[in-house]
Amino acid sequence: MDLEWSQVLELFGFAIAAALLAGLVCPLIGCFLYVRRTSFYGIVLPQFAAAGVAFGFAVLPWWAEHVGLGGLDLDTALSDTHAAANYHLAWASTFTFGGLFVLSALSSGKGSEAGRLASGFALAGALAILFTHWSPAGENFVNEMLRGEILAVGQHDFETLAVALLAALGAIVVFHRDFVLVSFDREMAIVLGKPVRALEFSFLLITGAIVSVGAMTVGPIVLFGMLVIPPLAARMLARSMLGYFALASTIGVLSAAAGVWASLRWNLPMAPAIVVAAGAVLLLAAAFARLSRGRS
């Protein structure tokens, strides 16, 4: 690395802070997805968000002409994704919540949940490619954006991400017991008089918001990785529910820090470096858990 750390922080401070914050909070959401056996949501929902962003690009000229972009001209919106961040975020949210709504509505019907999620993933992936093909910004530009280069996170992106993640963190801290109870024993929660539907809806809302904002800022790859890998690694080591949350967040932050460091040290793309670092922790956790079992 040729840059001094002070220069790195000046240039990529928001990106590094975004990675660490995502590493802190996303695994907490992922813990609930994992123990509720809905980890696939962590993979499928970012795909819906990506399809939403691609759709936003595809309809951007029409939207600019008929609805308007709050004073932004079409050329700027097509070339500067930061300037049109709220527009893209709105489409990411619409598709994420739309996908969540459809999956939830179908969940009471026949068939397996894994099958529904796999179908949703395939459909969202295909739509993202089609919308990207129709985008006036060019396929390469949209693909680059969808791949999510976390280094490009600027102040506005970071502020949006921070608001969403800190709000989610606050909700989890306040309601974690209720979320655990409803997830573990829904009927007991009803008998105890808990507002079960409101709690379940709140959790979906939090998940959808994190996925929409996360996919637009840190990108789907980091989002996938942080929602799925740290909770899986932590589950192998955790001996209590509170310990599980603490471990998952710690693994998320450490993975983000290690990925950022490796990326800057060896000039690697940051998002994959973070996910690979989380994968390395997962392997270590698996080895440690196997050793512990062997000893006992």
Added chain:
Amino acid sequence: MTALFVLDGAAFGYGGRTVLSGVTLRVEPGAFVGLVGPNGAGKTTLFRGLLGLVRPMGGTAVRHARAIGYVPQRETLDVLFPLTVREVVEMGCYSRLRGLRGLRAEERALALTVLERVGLAAHAREPFSSLSGGQRQRALIARALLVQPDVLLLDEPTSGVDRPAQRAILDLLLELNRRDGIAILLVSHELALVREAVREAWWVADGRVERGEPRELLSPQGLDRLFGAAGERLERS
């Protein structure tokens, strides 16, 4: 004394289909009721109706119980959750917690007391998933006791556990009923167990509920008289 539950001509079912109808029953304080019947007869539907998980489609179902201790079938709980025994038991306090408030010292002490009561104090820090079937059942009874209930509703509390564990669970329930005066209503398909323990039996079959004295109602002759083949099938199982 006011009855804990009063059902008057109640009908229960799902999705517009009536499973049970014309159910008129009362659960008095201190009662020990066994809810028995063949598989698919509507035991669970009635049980869920008493818990308030299913609304009556007709008639009335009134609950006067101050607090209900609910003990689900342990197989319905996912062992993927890395909960300790203590964390599971402390869920019994969750109805009293709001926002950031954690458990108070006296609530933690009460959790330990109920764990001692069910013989699991030494396992408090162990993963719930590492307990045997009988131990898990006792942990769930401890959780229900933390609600400080006037009635315990238990769904198949002795199914899938060995005889000594069945005995331990039954002795615990008898003690809770006789010493603490907690009313108990349990669903079970194990007639011998129900016959021995309960003071009142509710036999559920063919969309109706028959109430009676357990030794008489649940004897082979009683079952044959009431329900013929269904009773014989259950007795054999």
